[in-house]
Amino acid sequence: MTPDIAGLALIGVLGLLVGSFLNVCVHRLPRDLSIVFPASHCPACEHALRWYHNVPVVSWLVLGGRCAFCRSRIHWRYPVIELLNAGIWVLHGLLFPWDALLLVRIGFASVLIVLFFTDLDCQILPNELTVGGTVAGLVVSAFLPPGLRSAVLGVLLGGGVLWATGAAYERLRGVEGMGMGDVKMLAMIGAVLGWPLMLLTLVWSSIAGGIVGAALLAVRADARTTALPFGSFLAPAALAASLVGQPVLDWYLGFYR
Numbered sequence: 001m002t003p004d005i006a007g008l009a010l011i012g013v014l015g016l017l018v019g020s021f022l023n024v025c026v027h028r029l030p031r032d033l034s035i036v037f038p039a040s041h042c043p044a045c046e047h048a049l050r051w052y053h054n055v056p057v058v059s060w061l062v063l064g065g066r067c068a069f070c071r072s073r074i075h076w077r078y079p080v081i082e083l084l085n086a087g088i089w090v091l092h093g094l095l096f097p098w099d100a101l102l103l104v105r106i107g108f109a110s111v112l113i114v115l116f117f118t119d120l121d122c123q124i125l126p127n128e129l130t131v132g133g134t135v136a137g138l139v140v141s142a143f144l145p146p147g148l149r150s151a152v153l154g155v156l157l158g159g160g161v162l163w164a165t166g167a168a169y170e171r172l173r174g175v176e177g178m179g180m181g182d183v184k185m186l187a188m189i190g191a192v193l194g195w196p197l198m199l200l201t202l203v204w205s206s207i208a209g210g211i212v213g214a215a216l217l218a219v220r221a222d223a224r225t226t227a228l229p230f231g232s233f234l235a236p237a238a239l240a241a242s243l244v245g246q247p248v249l250d251w252y253l254g255f256y257r
């Protein structure tokens with residue numbers, strides 16, 4: 001099957017535009033600001049941007065990564081998040097049949113991108129995305145894979161396992177090891193992907209977290225006291241599970257048939 005180049009290009013352009021909106025979400029959601037008003041403006045001089053200052057990636061390149069009005073630097077992460085979202089959307093277009101589930105999974109991927117950066121920047125996983133995503137995930141799962149039963153189990157198991165782990169850790173060590181944001185985020189992942197892929201996400205994110213945590217301990221003496229933003233590990237793990245998790249599970253479970 002030859003990929004539909006025009007269709008993929010359209011997905012890429014839409015991915016860039018939505019990526020531009022994700023930047024707004026990453027900046028405003030953890031600060032409890034409206035993601036609609038005011039319109040995009042320079043964080044340094046507050047000058048409102050014109051539409052041609054807001055063209056994804058292109059404007060940043062043309063303006064040399066600086067504000068058109070006050071010339072203060074605009075972070076390179078803005079075009080990177082736009083390109084990241086577009087690239088991940090196109091990847092979905094290549095791996096999924098073009099039906100309703102593709103729309104669900106690209107929306108899910110964009111939510112994961114925002115959660116990755118808000119947890120990294122502010123150690124916040126906004127309820128709008130975690131709780132809102134859980135509700136939205138349950139509703140669409142009633143009509144699409146993984147089905148309502150698997151989604152409900154995903155919410156209960158995902159939230160329950162992390163909550164219990166955090167409670168046990170808190171009892172043993174006397175410090176909070178798992179934030180409620182992580183609990184709600186894994187519940188959301190369970191609602192969208194269903195319980196088997198949710199468990200795969202948990203395994204992959206724990207392995208990645210363990211490796212990064214050990215590496216940090218090796219290079220920084222104070223790493224033991226710095227809590228890792230677990231949501232920033234859950235996000236790429238859930239994305240990988242969404243894209244390739246099912247074939248991996250089929251292959252792995254094949255050993256036990």
Ligand SMILES: [Zn+2]
Pocket residue numbers: 042043044045046047067068069070071072
């Ligand atoms: Zn400015």
